[in-house]
Amino acid sequence: MDMAFDANSDVTDDALLVAYGNGDREAAMLLTTRLTPRVLGFSARMLGGDRAEAEDVTQEAMLRLWKIAPEWRQGEAKVTTWLFHVVRNLCTDRLRKRRGVDIDSIAEPADDAPGAVQGLIDTDRAQALQAALNQLPERQRVAVTLRHLDGATNPEIAAVLDISVEAVESLTARGKRALAALLAGRREELGYGED
Amino acid sequence: MAKTEHDILDDAALEAFFTAGRADTPVPSSDLMARVLADAEAHQSKPRPIARPAQRRSLLAGLIAAIGGWPALAGMATATVAGVWLGFAQPDTLNALAGGTLLPGATETGYELEDLVPSFSNFGAVVEEG
Numbered sequence: 289m290d291m292a293f294d295a296n297s298d299v300t301d302d303a304l305l306v307a308y309g310n311g312d313r314e315a316a317m318l319l320t321t322r323l324t325p326r327v328l329g330f331s332a333r334m335l336g337g338d339r340a341e342a343e344d345v346t347q348e349a350m351l352r353l354w355k356i357a358p359e360w361r362q363g364e365a366k367v368t369t370w371l372f373h374v375v376r377n378l379c380t381d382r383l384r385k386r387r388g389v390d391i392d393s394i395a396e397p398a399d400d401a402p403g404a405v406q407g408l409i410d411t412d413r414a415q416a417l418q419a420a421l422n423q424l425p426e427r428q429r430v431a432v433t434l435r436h437l438d439g440a441t442n443p444e445i446a447a448v449l450d451i452s453v454e455a456v457e458s459l460t461a462r463g464k465r466a467l468a469a470l471l472a473g474r475r476e477e478l479g480y481g482e483d
Numbered sequence: 484m485a486k487t488e489h490d491i492l493d494d495a496a497l498e499a500f501f502t503a504g505r506a507d508t509p510v511p512s513s514d515l516m517a518r519v520l521a522d523a524e525a526h527q528s529k530p531r532p533i534a535r536p537a538q539r540r541s542l543l544a545g546l547i548a549a550i551g552g553w554p555a556l557a558g559m560a561t562a563t564v565a566g567v568w569l570g571f572a573q574p575d576t577l578n579a580l581a582g583g584t585l586l587p588g589a590t591e592t593g594y595e596l597e598d599l600v601p602s603f604s605n606f607g608a609v610v611e612e613g
Contacts, residue, residue: 311527324511
């Protein structure tokens with residue numbers, strides 16, 4: 289298929305969404321390719337690593353994006369910020385419904401194979417990070433996840449959480465400190481010997 | 484009890500966890516991508532027809548349009564050719580075609596001036612008398 293621009297082109301998400309709203313099929317494909325991985329990554333981390341549920345949330349968030357497209361006004365908001373906002377709300381609803389179930393027991397990996405191979409160690413570290421993230425207060429989890437795993441900027445995170453940039457900086461710092469404390473206990477088993 | 488340095492990770496160690504976390508980001512399955520794209524297509528409005536810009540018409544095109552387009556022009560051309568043909572055609576031929584009904588008794592080819600303008604025969608007398 290011929291494409292006028294690829295997923296890495298300079299065309300903004302904003303412009304693509306307006307084009308989609310005007311009936312451009314290629315824009316739909318580009319937006320799907322561009323945004324779905326980020327939405328899925330954020331959803332999965334917010335839901336404690338539950339892949340199936342994260343896929344459902346991703347589809348729902350993208351569906352809301354398609355529906356809002358005809359009314360989207362270019363330049364008013366960032367598409368990713370809007371999406372993360374939606375994802376956050378969807379995840380909060382789902383986590384609330386899970387209440388009573390021990391979330392940590394779902395997220396905690398079956399960690400019975402010490403990683404001799406680096407790949408396994410990395411996987412273990414990622415799982416340990418997820419387990420630690422699950423223990424953070426929700427807003428700290430959002431801030432740390434978007435800042436350090438998704439690569440979002442502080443103003444973007446501020447828009448997602450409806451707070452000031454200064455508040456984001458404070459949340460992120462507190463979240464990182466909490467993570468550092470939670471992960472310190474697993475230093476040795478995850479391949480960080482005593483220095 | 485206050486945390487000691489041993490109890491928490493430094494930034495570099497924490498960054499190693501973030502690096503591992505980024506590498507472990509789930510990749511959307513082809514099934515999920517297909518579902519999202521199907522939703523996109525299902526909720527996409529139809530492409531808006533693009534209005535064609537008004538075309539400037541030449542004078543000739545405007546004239547042709549005014550008389551009813553090319554079919555009307557063809558009819559006019561036929562009538563013109565027929566008129567020219569009638570003008571040049573031999574009247575006796577016309578008479579022959581008409582079965583002698585137009586000029587009964589005519590034996591000569593062509594018309595005399597008086598045949599066409601009967602009053603012309605008196606014109607000379609008028610001039611002479613004048």
